[in-house]
Amino acid sequence: MTPFHPLRKKFFYLATASLALALVGCGGGNDDDPEPTGETGILRISNSTDPNINGFYGSTNIGLTGVKDTSTAGPNECAFNFDNVTKVSGDRTLGIIGDIRYAYPTNNNATPALRGDHIKIGVTTFNFVKDGTNLERATVNLTLGTITFNNLLTRDSSGKTAELSGVLQLPDAASRDSACRIVR
Numbered sequence: 001m002t003p004f005h006p007l008r009k010k011f012f013y014l015a016t017a018s019l020a021l022a023l024v025g026c027g028g029g030n031d032d033d034p035e036p037t038g039e040t041g042i043l044r045i046s047n048s049t050d051p052n053i054n055g056f057y058g059s060t061n062i063g064l065t066g067v068k069d070t071s072t073a074g075p076n077e078c079a080f081n082f083d084n085v086t087k088v089s090g091d092r093t094l095g096i097i098g099d100i101r102y103a104y105p106t107n108n109n110a111t112p113a114l115r116g117d118h119i120k121i122g123v124t125t126f127n128f129v130k131d132g133t134n135l136e137r138a139t140v141n142l143t144l145g146t147i148t149f150n151n152l153l154t155r156d157s158s159g160k161t162a163e164l165s166g167v168l169q170l171p172d173a174a175s176r177d178s179a180c181r182i183v184r
Helices: 006-025 173-179
Strands: 041-046 055-059 077-087 095-103 114-121 124-128 138-141 146-155 161-169
Touching (some): 041 077, 077 173, 124 161
Antiparallel strands (some): 041 055, 041 161, 055 077, 077 095, 124 146, 138 146
């Protein structure tokens, strides 16, 4: 076996370290592709500074990932992604995908706080506004297996805003329980 040339060895270590940093830099969330669930959900975008995206979006087959614990790459949050929620009238090419983060359930609390993160409508990403009590306009209910949005304010990088309302199913209870156990 021939030993690594010192320059190759340095390059190998540099490439390995760069890859590790890139993977950690991806942050939390769930990078799995959402899988069709057969679950129904409906969302409404209103009061948008872009009136073309206002309206109802729905699906009878929402795509969901399993829940992941983000504590290895960020704060202690439970995260999942959803997709396949399309506009039901008007521009039916518009759809919503999203990344949802909620707090670890504590002391048998079945309604942990929403922590963020964002939805994407078409090609525009709208982050959940974390000012004041805005995140309290959403309720995660682990008993019912739903998340309900009630005019949750979102904002894109250029300052455009939109409000999100509606109900989505959470990933199945087994996925939620195995990823984010109740902290006592």
